[in-house]
Amino acid sequence: MIRNERTKMSKEQLTALLDKFYDGSTSPEEELVLYLKLLDEPEGSPYQTDLKVLEGLMNGAALVSHETAPSTRRVLHFTPKVRRWAVAAAVPLLIGVGTYNFLHRRGGETSFLNQRALHQEEVDRHAAMAFSLLDDCLEAGSTNCTKAQNVLNEASGYIEASYQQLDPVMDYNMFEWQTLGFYE
Amino acid sequence: MNSWHTRTFCSALVVAFLALLAPLSAQAQHGDIDFDRLMQADGVTVVYLSPSMLLQSNIRIGGNDMRSPSLRGLIRAVNSVYIFSSSEAAGINLMRSMFAPITQSTKVYEQLFFVKEGQRTMRFVAKMKGNETNDLYLLVDAPDEYVAISFLGNFTRKQIESAMKQSEHSGRNMPSKNRRN
Numbered sequence: 001m002i003r004n005e006r007t008k009m010s011k012e013q014l015t016a017l018l019d020k021f022y023d024g025s026t027s028p029e030e031e032l033v034l035y036l037k038l039l040d041e042p043e044g045s046p047y048q049t050d051l052k053v054l055e056g057l058m059n060g061a062a063l064v065s066h067e068t069a070p071s072t073r074r075v076l077h078f079t080p081k082v083r084r085w086a087v088a089a090a091v092p093l094l095i096g097v098g099t100y101n102f103l104h105r106r107g108g109e110t111s112f113l114n115q116r117a118l119h120q121e122e123v124d125r126h127a128a129m130a131f132s133l134l135d136d137c138l139e140a141g142s143t144n145c146t147k148a149q150n151v152l153n154e155a156s157g158y159i160e161a162s163y164q165q166l167d168p169v170m171d172y173n174m175f176e177w178q179t180l181g182f183y184e
Numbered sequence: 185m186n187s188w189h190t191r192t193f194c195s196a197l198v199v200a201f202l203a204l205l206a207p208l209s210a211q212a213q214h215g216d217i218d219f220d221r222l223m224q225a226d227g228v229t230v231v232y233l234s235p236s237m238l239l240q241s242n243i244r245i246g247g248n249d250m251r252s253p254s255l256r257g258l259i260r261a262v263n264s265v266y267i268f269s270s271s272e273a274a275g276i277n278l279m280r281s282m283f284a285p286i287t288q289s290t291k292v293y294e295q296l297f298f299v300k301e302g303q304r305t306m307r308f309v310a311k312m313k314g315n316e317t318n319d320l321y322l323l324v325d326a327p328d329e330y331v332a333i334s335f336l337g338n339f340t341r342k343q344i345e346s347a348m349k350q351s352e353h354s355g356r357n358m359p360s361k362n363r364r365n
Contacts, residue, residue, distance in 0.1 A: 084191060111234045115223075118231075120240055126231050127241040130267055130333050131259050134322055137306045138255065138348050141297035 009037055018050055031057070217282060217334075222268055227275030231267040238264060254346040261343065266334040276330040283332055286321055293321075296344060303327050315341040 009017075017034050020026050026034065035058065038051040111118040118126070223230045233241070270276050286293045286309050296308040304326040311319040320335040 109234055109236050111232055111237045113231045114229060118233075118237070120237055123233050123237045124241045126267060127233055127238055127265065130233075130265055130322075130335075131255075133324070133331070133333065134259075134335075135255055137299065137308060137322055137324070138297075140299045140301065140306060141308065142348055144299050145297070 009033075014038075014047070018047075021050075021054075217286070219266065222279070222282060225275060225278055227272035228268060228270045228279065231265075231269075233265040233267075235263045238262065254343070254349070258339065258343055258347040261337045261339050262335045263337040265336070268332040268334075269330065271329050279330045279332060280325065283321070283323055287323065297348070310339070310344065312341065317341075320344075 014034075014037055017026065017030060017037075021031060021034055031054065035051075035054045038047050038054060041047045041051065111123045113122070113126075222228050268279060270279055287295070287307060292311060293309050294312045296310055297306075298308075299306045304324065307321075307323045307325075309321045309323065310317045311321075317339050318336060320337075320339060322331075322333040322335070324331040
């Protein structure tokens with residue numbers, strides 16, 4: 001119904017409604033219709049001032065509505081007991097966590113040897129030792145693997161040679177014995 | 185001092201005690217190894233090389249041409265290092281027991297190689313997740329010394345195998361027992 005009112009309203013009706021508005025006798029629905037109609041007016045229209053008045057009225061109404069509405073926010077009340085525990089927890093917790101992180105850094109910026117901080121030169125030395133040991137062990141593993149492989153290859157060669165010597169024997173047909181002629 | 189202050193002070197002590205214990209218990213374990221226990225044990229030397237300082241070391245020693253390129257690549261993948269060592273009987277026995285889960289378990293830890301030279305054994309173990317791992321362990325067990333080095337970083341199986349193959353052709357001498365000294 002409001003939409004129809006907007007489209008059908010003429011200039012005379014708009015003026016009459018404005019007069020009624022300024023008289024203070026318009027209903028909320030009429031004020032809304034008037035406001036929507038004024039929004040349709042182009043810039044430079046003589047009704048721009050009236051539009052601002054209506055906007056001010058609308059904003060004020062919205063503000064009053066918000067203030068008078070019952071608050072749905074929950075207010076947390078700290079009882080004396082809760083407040084006591086909160087105060088007791090905050091400071092020592094910060095001190096404790098900070099102290100632990102300082103003493104037991106994992107992945108942090110500090111290197112240490114038995115809880116003693118290391119200088120960069122000491123870190124270099126320990127790192128070089130660790131990686132050298134890794135290098136040595138990897139080489140030892142590879143060297144011994146090569147040795148084992150050589151032994152296996154050698155054994156494989158012996159086995160192959162043995163098979164080759166057995167070939168004539170394996171090809172011999174045991175059902176066609178040839179006597180040595182000793183007892184002929 | 186009134187009762188409120190007394191109760192607050194006692195509360196602060198309790199909270200501080202719990203605050204110190206909680207992170208300790210959360211980080212006591214590194215995988216299956218109780219690193220904190222090793223750090224607190226007598227006779228065990230613990231060295232930790234942090235990522236930032238290790239990065240500086242890698243920059244300095246990365247140009248070492250004694251190592252193969254593949255091994256240098258493996259070294260650069262290392263973020264941090266833990267070095268545990270002991271020359272005392274009690275410490276050696278403790279370390280053997282602490283690292284036993286790594287050497288005995290085959291479902292979780294994969295032994296990449298094992299070398300026995302005389303009375304000294306060397307194991308290179310990885311906790312593989314498919315073809316990748318974040319933990320490499322080098323365990324050197326000798327009668328008078330035990331060294332365990334944990335390399336933490338991002339490693340691939342191909343990277344490790346390449347480093348092992350390249351080491352074969354590096355042409356260096358056999359490992360010396362006193363190399364660390």
